[in-house]
Amino acid sequence: MRPIHPNRRRGEKTRDAWLIRRHLQSRYRLDSVPWLRTMIKTVLKATHLYRMGVRNAQKVRVVRQTFSIPGLPANFHDFRILFISDLHIEGVPDLVHHILALLADLTYDICILGGDYRFRVRGNEDYSNKLLADLIPELLCKSSVYGILGNHDTWDTGVFLESLGVTMLTNEHLLLHRDADALAVVMLEDAHYFDAADFDLAEKDLESNVCKLLISHSPELFEQAAKRGYKLYLAGHTHGGQICLPGEIPLLTNAAVPGNMVAGKWQWQEMYGYTSRGAGSGIVPVRFFSQPEVVLITLK
Numbered sequence: 001m002r003p004i005h006p007n008r009r010r011g012e013k014t015r016d017a018w019l020i021r022r023h024l025q026s027r028y029r030l031d032s033v034p035w036l037r038t039m040i041k042t043v044l045k046a047t048h049l050y051r052m053g054v055r056n057a058q059k060v061r062v063v064r065q066t067f068s069i070p071g072l073p074a075n076f077h078d079f080r081i082l083f084i085s086d087l088h089i090e091g092v093p094d095l096v097h098h099i100l101a102l103l104a105d106l107t108y109d110i111c112i113l114g115g116d117y118r119f120r121v122r123g124n125e126d127y128s129n130k131l132l133a134d135l136i137p138e139l140l141c142k143s144s145v146y147g148i149l150g151n152h153d154t155w156d157t158g159v160f161l162e163s164l165g166v167t168m169l170t171n172e173h174l175l176l177h178r179d180a181d182a183l184a185v186v187m188l189e190d191a192h193y194f195d196a197a198d199f200d201l202a203e204k205d206l207e208s209n210v211c212k213l214l215i216s217h218s219p220e221l222f223e224q225a226a227k228r229g230y231k232l233y234l235a236g237h238t239h240g241g242q243i244c245l246p247g248e249i250p251l252l253t254n255a256a257v258p259g260n261m262v263a264g265k266w267q268w269q270e271m272y273g274y275t276s277r278g279a280g281s282g283i284v285p286v287r288f289f290s291q292p293e294v295v296l297i298t299l300k
Contacts, residue, residue, distance in 0.1 A: 115150025
């Protein structure tokens with residue numbers, strides 16, 4: 001990882017002051033205010049829906065998506081990326097078991113982790129780290145694993161993941177080679193809460209004609225990414241709404257993006273995108289009409 005971004009350092013040290021400065025109180029409230037979590041749990045339990053919601057949150061699925069990328073180098077035809085975002089790993093009971101069972105028969109070239117590894121934004125990380133230590137070695141048995149940080153994570157989370165063997169990239173790029181062909185995977189720091197994403201730094205020394213894919217925790221950078229010529233943008237953060245009305249209509253999205261970018265496949269100008277619904281769940285460990293997922297992406 002690069003040295004910690006100044007905005008992340010300030011945000012981690014003075015969360016409340018950082019929120020006021022960036023006018024993010026409403027977004028923050030969704031993630032971490034105890035009374036909101038308590039209120040949602042109370043309502044769901046009173047209506048006898050809580051246990052159903054927890055069972056729904058455990059039903060992680062594999063979503064397979066294929067993207068035809070203009071200008072993709074020929075040697076990267078059929079290149080497969082396993083994208084896992086928003087684990088919130090200690091939030092959903094037995095999540096690690098469910099994910100590993102799904103991945104047992106999958107084959108892919110690289111695995112990319114899209115941030116938000118822990119359930120809460122504050123407090124001790126020992127339990128989430130223990131669960132990550134159960135998951136990551138199993139992922140590394142199948143491919144290299146690369147990761148970014150999300151708005152729930154601390155810098156120490158990234159340091160711990162690197163100690164497990166994950167290559168963490170924070171405003172950096174990964175240049176993949178197959179024979180004479182190259183593919184750039186640009187991986188940004190969190191833009192939603194910490195305002196720490198830096199395109200210029202991440203693209204430093206990157207040739208202008210290389211085919212570029214973008215990994216960012218939130219889809220909120222879609223306009224900048226399209227202007228910079230990215231072919232594919234992978235994100236998470238929204239959980240697809242997590243608690244939705246029938247028809248996957250989200251009540252809350254926690255991201256300033258068009259409605260079609262909240263979940264699944266989308267396109268903005270010449271750039272394709274995919275917003276993962278996430279493997280885990282935030283605020284409370286329940287899901288309604290938004291099934292958790294890991295995404296297997298094939299490039300054509």
